[in-house]
Amino acid sequence: MPSTVTRAERTLATRRRMVQAAYDLFCRDGYLGATISAIADRAGVAVPTIYYTFHTKSALLGDVLGAAIIGFDRWREPPPEPIVMAEVMGWHRWWSEFQAAPTSEMALWVFVRHGAAILQRVAPLVPALHVATGDPEAGQIVRTSEERRVESYREVVNVLADKPAGLREGLTRASATDVLVALFSAEAYQCLVLRGWSHRRCTAFFAELLSTQLLAPG
Structure with missing residues (x-):
C-alpha cells in the first residue's frame, strides 16, 4: 500500500x-x-x-x-462530467469562509479578495486564450470555461442574496450575475495591470465597484 x-x-x-x-x-x-x-x-x-x-x-x-x-x-x-458547480466551488479553500460570512458585505469582501488572486493568475493567459479559440477543440475548452465562470458567479450571487442586507433593492439574482460576469473578469484585471495598477489597487477597486453595484446600502 x-x-x-x-x-x-x-x-x-x-x-x-x-x-x-x-x-x-x-x-x-x-x-x-x-x-x-x-x-x-x-x-x-x-x-x-x-x-x-x-x-x-x-x-x-x-x-x-x-x-x-x-x-x-x-x-x-x-472534475468528471457532468459538473456539479456547487461541489466544485468547494475546491476553493476560501469557499467555506465565504459561506460563513455573517453579512453580504463581509462575504463579498472574502470573494473579491480571493477572486482577485484568481484573476491575477488567469489574466496572463488571456492572449493565449483568445488565440486558442481559432482551434475548434481548444476553442470549445475556452467556451466551456467561460460557461463555468458564469455558473460559479451564479453560485456566489445566490449566497450573497441570502445573507443579511443581501442585494440592492430591485436587483434580481440573474441581473446581479450579469453584473458580476461583466465587471469581474481576467480581461478587466489585465487591462488595469497594463495601466500600471498594482494587485492591491485592483482588489480594492473591484471591492468598491462590486459593493456599489450589487449590495444594499449599509
Whole structure:
C-alpha cells in the first residue's frame, strides 16, 4: 500500500509540474508559440509523457485553466462530467469562509479578495486564450470555461442574496450575475495591470465597484 500511495503522489507531482510548465509558456509564448516539446523540456519530462497524460495540447490548456483558477498546489485533474458547480466551488479553500460570512458585505469582501488572486493568475493567459479559440477543440475548452465562470458567479450571487442586507433593492439574482460576469473578469484585471495598477489597487477597486453595484446600502 505505501508504495502505491507514493507512486500516486509522484504521478500527481509530475502532472502539476507539466501543468505549471505549460502555464509559464502559454503566458510567455502564447498558445501557438508554446510547443509540446518546449513544455516537456521545461517540465523535465519526455514528450510522450505529456501526450500520455493529456492526449492533446487543447486538453492540456484545459488543465492549465483549471489549475490557474483552483490553484496550482491544489489542482489534481478536471472534475468528471457532468459538473456539479456547487461541489466544485468547494475546491476553493476560501469557499467555506465565504459561506460563513455573517453579512453580504463581509462575504463579498472574502470573494473579491480571493477572486482577485484568481484573476491575477488567469489574466496572463488571456492572449493565449483568445488565440486558442481559432482551434475548434481548444476553442470549445475556452467556451466551456467561460460557461463555468458564469455558473460559479451564479453560485456566489445566490449566497450573497441570502445573507443579511443581501442585494440592492430591485436587483434580481440573474441581473446581479450579469453584473458580476461583466465587471469581474481576467480581461478587466489585465487591462488595469497594463495601466500600471498594482494587485492591491485592483482588489480594492473591484471591492468598491462590486459593493456599489450589487449590495444594499449599509
